[in-house]
Amino acid sequence: MRVKFLFFGFLMMFMIGLSSVANAADMDTDYLVGNWAIGTTEQKCADTESERFVFRKNGTFEASRANKAEAIGFWQIDDDMVRLDFISSGGFFQDIHTQLKALENRFSYFQVKLVPFNVDENRFEAVGILGDQVNKGIAVRCE
Numbered sequence: 001m002r003v004k005f006l007f008f009g010f011l012m013m014f015m016i017g018l019s020s021v022a023n024a025a026d027m028d029t030d031y032l033v034g035n036w037a038i039g040t041t042e043q044k045c046a047d048t049e050s051e052r053f054v055f056r057k058n059g060t061f062e063a064s065r066a067n068k069a070e071a072i073g074f075w076q077i078d079d080d081m082v083r084l085d086f087i088s089s090g091g092f093f094q095d096i097h098t099q100l101k102a103l104e105n106r107f108s109y110f111q112v113k114l115v116p117f118n119v120d121e122n123r124f125e126a127v128g129i130l131g132d133q134v135n136k137g138i139a140v141r142c143e
Contacts, residue, residue, distance in 0.1 A: 029077055033057050035142040042122075045142035053139070061086070071110075082114040082126075 037044035038051040048066065055061045055075055061084065063071040073086025087107045110130060118125040122141040127134060 030057075032075065032077075032082065036139045037142050038137060038139060040138050040140075042140055042142075044140060052142070063088075080115065082116065084110075084112040084114070086110055086112075 032055045036053045044050045051065050053061055053063050059074050061075045062069050071086045071088035075084050087109055089107055113129045114126045116124050116126045125138050127136050
């Protein structure tokens with residue numbers, strides 16, 4: 001359940017730097033602002049069903065799949081991590097679009113910590129921590 005979100009979170013929430021390896025502390029918050037797709041190639045940006053994260057300058061973000069918001073919250077860079085505080089339906093972690101009926105009008109608070117690495121101009125990798133689960137993912141910047 002949470003594994004899928006961690007994968008999404010890790011991929012989408014990483015910063016871009018000029019070096020091939022960087023920590024969040026080495027990155028400017030302007031790096032993260034924008035539209036990110038989870039996946040290994042830029043083709044994910046054109047895929048209407050892809051998982052996305054949109055990070056805004058005001059410190060808010062939205063996670064979506066198939067252009068439908070599934071999680072909303074706040075982001076910030078703390079030390080060498082990106083911290084995400086958000087609410088989501090439990091259905092988000094599997095398939096919200098088929099599970100939402102059972103979870104209708106029920107939302108929970110979650111916190112994910114992301115540790116970015118292999119950061120370059122338009123792509124990064126990250127390890128994400130949600131509770132006792134740890135996952136790795138890749139995010140690519142979309143125009």
